[in-house]
Amino acid sequence: xxxxxxxxxxxxxxxxxxxxxxxxxxxxxxxxxxxxxxxxxxxxxxxxxxxxxxxxxxxxxxxxxxxxxxxxxxxxxxxxxxxxxxxxxxxxxxxxxxxxxxxxxxxxxxxxxxxxxxxxxxxxxxxxxxxxxxxxxxxxxxxxxxxxxxxxxxxxxxxxxxxxxxxxxxxxxxxxxxxxxxxxxxxxxxxxxxxxxxxxxxxxxxx
Amino acid sequence: xxxxxxxxxxxxxxxxxxxxxxxxxxxxxxxxxxxxxxxxxxxxxxxxxxxxxxxxxxxxxxxxxxxxxxxxxxxxxxxxxxxxxxxxxxxxxxxxxxxxxxxxxxxxxxxxxxxxxxxxxxxxxxxxxxxxxxxxxxxxxxxxxxxxxxxxxxxxxxxxxxxxxxxxxxxxxxxxxxxxxxxxxxxxxxxxxxxxxxxxxxxxxxx
DNA sequence: CAAGGTTTTCGCCTTTCGGTCGAAAACGTG
DNA sequence: CACGTTTTCGACCGAAAGGCGAAAACCTTG
Numbered sequence: 001x002x003x004x005x006x007x008x009x010x011x012x013x014x015x016x017x018x019x020x021x022x023x024x025x026x027x028x029x030x031x032x033x034x035x036x037x038x039x040x041x042x043x044x045x046x047x048x049x050x051x052x053x054x055x056x057x058x059x060x061x062x063x064x065x066x067x068x069x070x071x072x073x074x075x076x077x078x079x080x081x082x083x084x085x086x087x088x089x090x091x092x093x094x095x096x097x098x099x100x101x102x103x104x105x106x107x108x109x110x111x112x113x114x115x116x117x118x119x120x121x122x123x124x125x126x127x128x129x130x131x132x133x134x135x136x137x138x139x140x141x142x143x144x145x146x147x148x149x150x151x152x153x154x155x156x157x158x159x160x161x162x163x164x165x166x167x168x169x170x171x172x173x174x175x176x177x178x179x180x181x182x183x184x185x186x187x188x189x190x191x192x193x194x195x196x197x198x199x200x201x202x203x204x205x206x207x
Numbered sequence: 208x209x210x211x212x213x214x215x216x217x218x219x220x221x222x223x224x225x226x227x228x229x230x231x232x233x234x235x236x237x238x239x240x241x242x243x244x245x246x247x248x249x250x251x252x253x254x255x256x257x258x259x260x261x262x263x264x265x266x267x268x269x270x271x272x273x274x275x276x277x278x279x280x281x282x283x284x285x286x287x288x289x290x291x292x293x294x295x296x297x298x299x300x301x302x303x304x305x306x307x308x309x310x311x312x313x314x315x316x317x318x319x320x321x322x323x324x325x326x327x328x329x330x331x332x333x334x335x336x337x338x339x340x341x342x343x344x345x346x347x348x349x350x351x352x353x354x355x356x357x358x359x360x361x362x363x364x365x366x367x368x369x370x371x372x373x374x375x376x377x378x379x380x381x382x383x384x385x386x387x388x389x390x391x392x393x394x395x396x397x398x399x400x401x402x403x404x405x406x407x408x409x410x411x412x413x414x
Numbered sequence: 415c416a417a418g419g420t421t422t423t424c425g426c427c428t429t430t431c432g433g434t435c436g437a438a439a440a441c442g443t444g
Numbered sequence: 445c446a447c448g449t450t451t452t453c454g455a456c457c458g459a460a461a462g463g464c465g466a467a468a469a470c471c472t473t474g
């Protein structure tokens with residue numbers, strides 16, 4: 001989500017939401033406050049620090065040190081945004097101000113990595129979803145196609161997925177109605193990565 | 208590596224090396240400069256941003272925003288450090304100044320995670336090492352025992368390990384002399400994590 | 415120098431995990 | 445009711461990882 005700068009420098013270029021750090025808040029409280037001007041903060045399903053960008057010449061004039069965040073909203077949210085603000089596909093960004101394109105790239109890479117080795121998927125999905133919808137989300141975020149069969153098995157084996165029992169309405173072209181799933185509550189925050197070298201004789205599946 | 212504060216606030220408590228950001232450097236250049244006063248920077252085998260710590264009351268007086276870094280040196284380096292500076296086991300830290308204990312915990316968690324799903328191990332190991340020495344390093348960093356057999360196999364299969372041909376001198380209690388290994392050059396920087404959901408029909412093993 | 419202790423290495427086996435494929439299920443439509 | 449469409453599920457396979465124990469290669473000691 002970018003907003004279009006009205007004034008120089010870099011007028012008319014698109015930039016990430018953000019602003020100065022208040023004296024009584026930490027950086028996360030600050031970005032949530034800044035974001036509240038653009039979108040309802042309660043819709044944020046995940047917020048994490050990305051990196052500090054601090055090159056002396058990253059903005060004209062006096063140095064500005066930026067703490068970049070990665071913020072996610074579920075795919076079904078369509079928040080009302082101000083007129084100077086719009087969503088852009090991360091693969092086809094318009095001309096951006098300052099180093100904001102690099103920041104977006106970093107965010108995209110972080111998301112793709114964490115999708116694979118953590119349970120971050122819950123932050124992208126709506127409360128209930130079909131496997132094929134989830135497959136589309138993962139494919140879009142990762143940048144390559146994943147198999148629905150495999151995705152369901154991997155997430156299920158990790159104990160993240162739970163059928164709701166209901167089925168989704170069928171599409172205009174027919175087909176078998178898809179079962180609805182949800183991420184199991186209690187797993188709706190980022191947990192430890194799924195380690196490859198595990199402690200002896202203990203899997204990280206059970207509660 | 209901590210140094211002992213001489214003055215208030217928090218006199219005599221141990222704190223992480225660091226200092227103010229200069230106007231002509233970014234945060235990584237700054238921490239390398241600060242660290243150079245304590246230890247030869249060329250010994251650093253890995254440096255990465257950890258997180259920003261910015262709670263308004265994290266230090267007394269005016270707010271100080273800190274960008275924390277994780278820095279690693281190979282286990283065989285024993286750098287000369289100033290008299291007010293010393294190494295401490297991360298599991299048994301002395302009383303620390305400010306929020307530096309929390310920073311250390313975060314660093315330790317980051318290290319443990321990345322050891323498993325990236326090739327970060329090279330940053331901890333000396334240029335040449337035996338499998339059991341490497342096993343000790345991994346066990347210490349991860350906090351649980353790993354099997355030497357499995358560690359060697361996992362790292363080998365990822366194409367990270369290479370035998371030097373030489374063997375290490377035997378210990379005081381005898382035993383078969385251990386073969387020496389090195390991390391293959393070209394893999395001596397952190398590469399992409401080993402993704403679980405891979406793109407179709409392409410493994411991340413080949414060069 | 416043979417016996418026994420110690421440490422490393424290696425092969426074999428089992429389990430788990432991820433990838434792939436195709437058949438079957440469950441809907442629409444003509 | 446045949447047919448297209450989409451989802452679901454089971455089967456199979458290879459690769460990855462964990463576990464175990466025998467063999468190898470050194471030491472010391474009697």
